[in-house]
Amino acid sequence: MLSADGKHLYVSEEEYLALTEKLAVSIHLSGWRFDAILCLARGGLRVGDVLSRIFGVPLAIMAASSYRAEHGTQQGALMLAKNITARSPLSGRVLLADDLADTGATLHAVVPRLRESQPAITELRTAVLWVKASSTFTPDWCAEHLPTSPWIHQPFERYDSCSPEKLLAQWKGKI
Numbered sequence: 001m002l003s004a005d006g007k008h009l010y011v012s013e014e015e016y017l018a019l020t021e022k023l024a025v026s027i028h029l030s031g032w033r034f035d036a037i038l039c040l041a042r043g044g045l046r047v048g049d050v051l052s053r054i055f056g057v058p059l060a061i062m063a064a065s066s067y068r069a070e071h072g073t074q075q076g077a078l079m080l081a082k083n084i085t086a087r088s089p090l091s092g093r094v095l096l097a098d099d100l101a102d103t104g105a106t107l108h109a110v111v112p113r114l115r116e117s118q119p120a121i122t123e124l125r126t127a128v129l130w131v132k133a134s135s136t137f138t139p140d141w142c143a144e145h146l147p148t149s150p151w152i153h154q155p156f157e158r159y160d161s162c163s164p165e166k167l168l169a170q171w172k173g174k175i
Helices: 013-030 045-055 105-117 155-161 164-171
Strands: 008-010 036-041 059-068 074-080 092-101 121-132 141-146 151-153
Touching: 013 045, 013 121, 013 141, 013 155, 036 045, 036 105, 045 059, 045 092, 045 121, 059 105, 074 105, 092 105, 105 121
Parallel strands: 008 151, 036 059, 036 092, 092 121, 121 141
Antiparallel strands: 059 074
16 A cells, blocks of 8 residues: 555555566566576565466575665665575576666666676566666566655565564464
8 A cells, every 4th residue: 555645655465466476477478488587685585486486487596685774774785695596507588586676776786797697698587576766777577667666665574673582572372
């Protein structure tokens, strides 16, 4: 649900999965077929996992992070992993999946890096759940365009300020 001022988008788990399915349908209807999915973790991990299951292709993971401060609400310097975790080297047609194109900085950094460092990738396309108007990167597929560039409150972000101690207090007497 978008706040009245357009500055915040609150997404439930059901909405998140529905957007991922919508993205999968868009990719499928395009007719483009791919050999593997590379997701950017953390944000794209859930998207990549679901798409990997739907399309029946291997999932590879690359860590990328720029929102680390203040429980993930403040953007800092982009940090990219040097290695990709995959069951075999990436090759052929690869779908790069993330949760959103916010400013576009992450995708602008990752795409050329992959093209340079992964010569066996013959074709690389991108897919995200959301593209904000503030993004300078246009992915090949997205589930939703967000003209007000709201802050997106994803359902799993509640764990950003969680701890084992908080969970213990919550679950005390129930385990």
